[in-house]
Amino acid sequence: MTHILVTAKLVPDLVEELEIAESGTALDMTWLRLIINEFDDHAIEQAIILKERSGCEVTVIAPDQEGMDDVLFTAAAKGADRIIKLVGDFEEGVNNHALARTLAASTKEIGPDLILTGVQGNDDFDGSVGPYLAEYLGMTYVGYVAGVTLEGDKAIVHKEYPGGLIAELEVTLPAVLGIQAAEQPPRYVAVSKVRQMMKEASIDEVDVLDLDPSGGLEISSMYLPEAAERAEMLDGDEEEIAARLVEIFKEIGVV
Amino acid sequence: MPERVNYWGIPHEWGPPELYVYTIMFLAGFIMLFRFYKQASLWWKVGRPEPRWDKLHIRFWKFIQYAIVQTKVLNERYPGVMHVTIAWAYFIFFLGTALATIHDHFFEFLFGNALFAYKFVLDIFTVVFLVGAGMAIYRRYAQKPKRLTLDPGFTRSLVMVTVIVIGGLLTESFRLAVDQPAWAWSSPAGWIVAQLWIAIGASDTSLINWHLGIWTFHLLTVAGTIITLPVGTLLHGLTGPLNMFFAKLDRPTGELAPIPLTAAGDQVFASKLSDLTWKQLLDGDACTECGRCQDACPAYAAGTPLNPKELILSIRDALRADAAAVIGGNGDTPDSPTLVGDKIKEEVLWSCTTCGACVDVCPVLIEHVDTIVDMRRYLVMEGAIDAELQGALANLGRYGNSFGKSDRMRARWAKGVDPKIKDAGREPVDYLWFVGDYASYSPTLTEITQQTADVFQKADLDFGILYKGENHAGNDVRRVGEEGLFEMLVEKNLKALSRSDFKTIVTTDPHSYNALKHEYASNGNGEWHVLHYSQLLDQLIASGQIKFSKKLGYKVTYHDPCYLGRYNGIYDAPRRVIEATGCEIVEMPRNRDKGLCCGAGGGRIWMEEGEVTERPSESRIHEAVALNGVDIFVVACPKDITMYADAVKTTGQEENIVVKDLIELVHEAM
Numbered sequence: 019m020t021h022i023l024v025t026a027k028l029v030p031d032l033v034e035e036l037e038i039a040e041s042g043t044a045l046d047m048t049w050l051r052l053i054i055n056e057f058d059d060h061a062i063e064q065a066i067i068l069k070e071r072s073g074c075e076v077t078v079i080a081p082d083q084e085g086m087d088d089v090l091f092t093a094a095a096k097g098a099d100r101i102i103k104l105v106g107d108f109e110e111g112v113n114n115h116a117l118a119r120t121l122a123a124s125t126k127e128i129g130p131d132l133i134l135t136g137v138q139g140n141d142d143f144d145g146s147v148g149p150y151l152a153e154y155l156g157m158t159y160v161g162y163v164a165g166v167t168l169e170g171d172k173a174i175v176h177k178e179y180p181g182g183l184i185a186e187l188e189v190t191l192p193a194v195l196g197i198q199a200a201e202q203p204p205r206y207v208a209v210s211k212v213r214q215m216m217k218e219a220s221i222d223e224v225d226v227l228d229l230d231p232s233g234g235l236e237i238s239s240m241y242l243p244e245a246a247e248r249a250e251m252l253d254g255d256e257e258e259i260a261a262r263l264v265e266i267f268k269e270i271g272v273v
Numbered sequence: 274m275p276e277r278v279n280y281w282g283i284p285h286e287w288g289p290p291e292l293y294v295y296t297i298m299f300l301a302g303f304i305m306l307f308r309f310y311k312q313a314s315l316w317w318k319v320g321r322p323e324p325r326w327d328k329l330h331i332r333f334w335k336f337i338q339y340a341i342v343q344t345k346v347l348n349e350r351y352p353g354v355m356h357v358t359i360a361w362a363y364f365i366f367f368l369g370t371a372l373a374t375i376h377d378h379f380f381e382f383l384f385g386n387a388l389f390a391y392k393f394v395l396d397i398f399t400v401v402f403l404v405g406a407g408m409a410i411y412r413r414y415a416q417k418p419k420r421l422t423l424d425p426g427f428t429r430s431l432v433m434v435t436v437i438v439i440g441g442l443l444t445e446s447f448r449l450a451v452d453q454p455a456w457a458w459s460s461p462a463g464w465i466v467a468q469l470w471i472a473i474g475a476s477d478t479s480l481i482n483w484h485l486g487i488w489t490f491h492l493l494t495v496a497g498t499i500i501t502l503p504v505g506t507l508l509h510g511l512t513g514p515l516n517m518f519f520a521k522l523d524r525p526t527g528e529l530a531p532i533p534l535t536a537a538g539d540q541v542f543a544s545k546l547s548d549l550t551w552k553q554l555l556d557g558d559a560c561t562e563c564g565r566c567q568d569a570c571p572a573y574a575a576g577t578p579l580n581p582k583e584l585i586l587s588i589r590d591a592l593r594a595d596a597a598a599v600i601g602g603n604g605d606t607p608d609s610p611t612l613v614g615d616k617i618k619e620e621v622l623w624s625c626t627t628c629g630a631c632v633d634v635c636p637v638l639i640e641h642v643d644t645i646v647d648m649r650r651y652l653v654m655e656g657a658i659d660a661e662l663q664g665a666l667a668n669l670g671r672y673g674n675s676f677g678k679s680d681r682m683r684a685r686w687a688k689g690v691d692p693k694i695k696d697a698g699r700e701p702v703d704y705l706w707f708v709g710d711y712a713s714y715s716p717t718l719t720e721i722t723q724q725t726a727d728v729f730q731k732a733d734l735d736f737g738i739l740y741k742g743e744n745h746a747g748n749d750v751r752r753v754g755e756e757g758l759f760e761m762l763v764e765k766n767l768k769a770l771s772r773s774d775f776k777t778i779v780t781t782d783p784h785s786y787n788a789l790k791h792e793y794a795s796n797g798n799g800e801w802h803v804l805h806y807s808q809l810l811d812q813l814i815a816s817g818q819i820k821f822s823k824k825l826g827y828k829v830t831y832h833d834p835c836y837l838g839r840y841n842g843i844y845d846a847p848r849r850v851i852e853a854t855g856c857e858i859v860e861m862p863r864n865r866d867k868g869l870c871c872g873a874g875g876g877r878i879w880m881e882e883g884e885v886t887e888r889p890s891e892s893r894i895h896e897a898v899a900l901n902g903v904d905i906f907v908v909a910c911p912k913d914i915t916m917y918a919d920a921v922k923t924t925g926q927e928e929n930i931v932v933k934d935l936i937e938l939v940h941e942a943m
């Protein structure tokens with residue numbers, strides 16, 4: 019039976035106004051409300067669809083963040099067989115390098131055939147989790163996937179390109195897929211089902227002792243976008259605009 | 274002295290007539306009861322148990338009121354009169370036969386004046402019956418209203434009951450024509466028919482022969498009708514009264530029951546016949562197919578797939594078709610026949626606005642909404658809901674409001690209100706104003722909500738709001754069938770409410786009103802005193818706390834919100850408030866308990882609309898503009914502002930009518 023691992027994380031809920039922490043290099047966590055990364059939600063849905071279609075085993079793994087238990091129990095209510103929480107110093111937020119490293123370590127122990135993850139998240143300052151995870155595990159990565167079919171030790175995936183182009187690729191497992199959209203929108207789980215799961219299911223906890231964020235970005239300053247009239251509109255055809263852009267880059271010294 | 278002649282003209286050569294009359298009748302009765310038992314036993318063999326044996330005195334009273342006097346049947350004039358004339362005539366005939374039996378065997382009293390009266394009453398009711406039967410024939414074959422089931426089964430029943438009565442009348446007339454007693458006038462109808470036989474000069478022998486023939490025929494048609502009663506359309510004569518007797522008494526219409534549990538403590542979600550209670554199955558068998566609910570249903574009128582009558586009949590048909598399989602398979606095999614999604618389609622269930630009109634008009638007290646919600650609960654558990662509803666429920670679960678906005682924004686409308694509105698969670702207040710989602714978050718309602726605050730402040734009301742402590746009250750979440758989410762919202766609200774010190778809750782939203790009044794009491798320990806703002810305004814006007822400086826002089830019409838009117842019987846308070854502002858109310862034809870639903874209730878406001886011919890709200894606006902000289906459509910529900918402002922636009926009636934909240938009139942007149 020194919021074993022699918024889904025990785026999920028929580029990201030800032032943009033319903034709330036974001037505030038910058040005093041340090042000036044991060045979001046103020048006290049006012050932050052976290053929500054499951056929408057793409058990870060699709061990854062979970064895709065895994066459940068595969069389970070229903072081909073009888074896979076589904077494990078969902080996620081870092082310990084405020085509200086994560088609800089997300090994991092919801093995944094269990096949808097049909098995930100096992101839910102795992104990485105327990106460590108995640109509350110203040112970690113970069114995706116660190117996250118991918120811890121995920122990779124646990125993944126090796128779990129030994130899944132297929133790993134699904136959201137293709138991106140709104141806090142991906144240092145690139146998305148999927149490719150790093152694939153790199154650390156030495157697996158193939160395909161991103162922007164909207165549709166997966168399993169055939170033996172292969173997965174047929176639909177990858178979306180800008181402009182509405184879709185490619186069908188055959189991927190040999192194990193592999194990591196960055197899910198753009200599940201084949202159907204994430205399903206609704208009745209609250210009582212989730213509550214039921216809280217009683218019945220249990221979350222496996224894996225201790226994470228150290229987080230290694232190396233290779234990520236150093237954030238020197240973070241600020242809210244300011245409304246200002248600094249934009250300069252460039253007119254002309256492509257050639258002219260490109261030439262002017264190069265000029266500007268030289269002027270401000272970025273090239 | 275006149276005496277009752279028993280078995281007049283019936284030859285005794287075949288033995289005493291009572292012997293074979295009673296034999297035939299007892300046999301017929303026995304077969305009837307046996308067949309009825311066979312049908313009725315399916316209710317408890319297939320259905321789940323549900324206690325409905327409490328408060329017997331109220332149940333008997335309901336039986337008298339609805340089954341004997343038939344007050345609900347009489348709510349509609351033509352069909353009402355038609356039905357009660359037939360039914361009452363049969364009650365009298367039944368009583369008459371019983372009295373005759375008592376006279377014959379137990380206690381003789383039918384002689385002299387008593388006999389005259391006895392005969393006279395029976396005869397008059399023969400005429401009464403014929404009037405009703407005539408009306409029924411006219412209705413069924415000339416008027417043919419769309420809502421009626423024009424099935425041959427009904428024709429057969431009508432023919433049977435008419436033939437019985439005519440048979441009785443003829444038998445009597447032959448006897449009178451032969452005997453021509455001095456007291457024949459006490460049977461006026463029979464005597465008039467007898468004149469015919471006398472006039473044509475029929476001989477006594479032939480009249481006696483005819484009498485014997487028709488009498489036998491009469492006896493056999495009665496027996497035949499009794500035997501076929503449980504399998505024909507007259508079954509409602511047994512199931513209807515039973516349904517009234519067992520109607521729910523444990524809670525008001527505005528309170529839904531929690532999800533039922535099996536003996537083992539598992540929740541039951543209604544997807545199959547065996548998930549319904551015996552009473553819900555009885556509902557199906559009690560339906561008279563009168564179609565009143567169909568006529569009253571806004572969803573049906575809008576052209577959605579829902580027809581409450583068909584819905585109830587689907588339960589009946591499913592029981593007849595599948596009961597054997599369910600009982601054989603113990604009801605719980607995976608392939609036991611399904612009901613929801615198969616015989617009752619999902620779209621049908623989702624079309625209901627839970628307006629309660631069907632329940633209100635049903636002459637046999639069928640409980641449509643409870644069953645619909647039970648089935649919706651199953652669909653929610655299956656996740657079989659549309660994307661819009663899913664979004665709304667997810668928002669409600671996450672943020673406590675359907676708008677998907679932060680709870681911190683809930684009281685944003687109050688920012689400009691001066692002096693600042695008290696936080697009822699922090700300081701004691703007399704009135705806790707439960708603002709509700711729409712009044713809090715909908716940008717089109719901000720001004721109205723602020724005006725409400727202004728009126729309260731001008732009336733010197735000591736009030737406060739819960740700010741971000743308030744969550745959606747859950748009325749429609751529950752009616753969507755998301756019971757778990759409803760419970761969660763109730764918990765959150767109860768937590769905020771229990772932290773606050775107040776005497777009365779007031780809300781502008783009838784849906785919140787209904788939930789807080791009926792559905793929080795059973796969830797929390799406290800019984801709240803809850804007022805709709807129309808009631809509070811009415812009180813404040815009466816006590817002089819609100820004084821008006823001018824008479825508005827508008828000609829307006831008023832729309833009764835379902836959860837205020839039909840569900841909670843509040844019809845007069847808003848009308849008194851409108852009149853106090855110096856406006857004249859012109860009623861729409863569908864007013865008060867007949868008020869048409871706006872189409873938003875029961876969570877419909879969160880769902881995809883689907884195919885409709887004319888939205889209920891549009892039909893309502895057309896109804897209002899047809900009134901002479903009315904140019905203001907007054908509502909007393911925040912959702913109604915949204916619904917009707919839209920409908921005025923889509924019907925292109927902007928020139929002719931404007932939608933105003935009750936508070937706008939009060940504010941303007943102050």
Ligand code: SF4
Nearest residue numbers: 570625626628629631
């Ligand atoms: S509650 Fe209203 S919408 Fe629902 S079936 Fe009854 S009449 Fe129709």
Ligand code: SF4
Nearest residue numbers: 560561563564566635
């Ligand atoms: S459900 Fe009630 S109102 Fe509707 S058709 Fe049946 S008896 Fe009449």
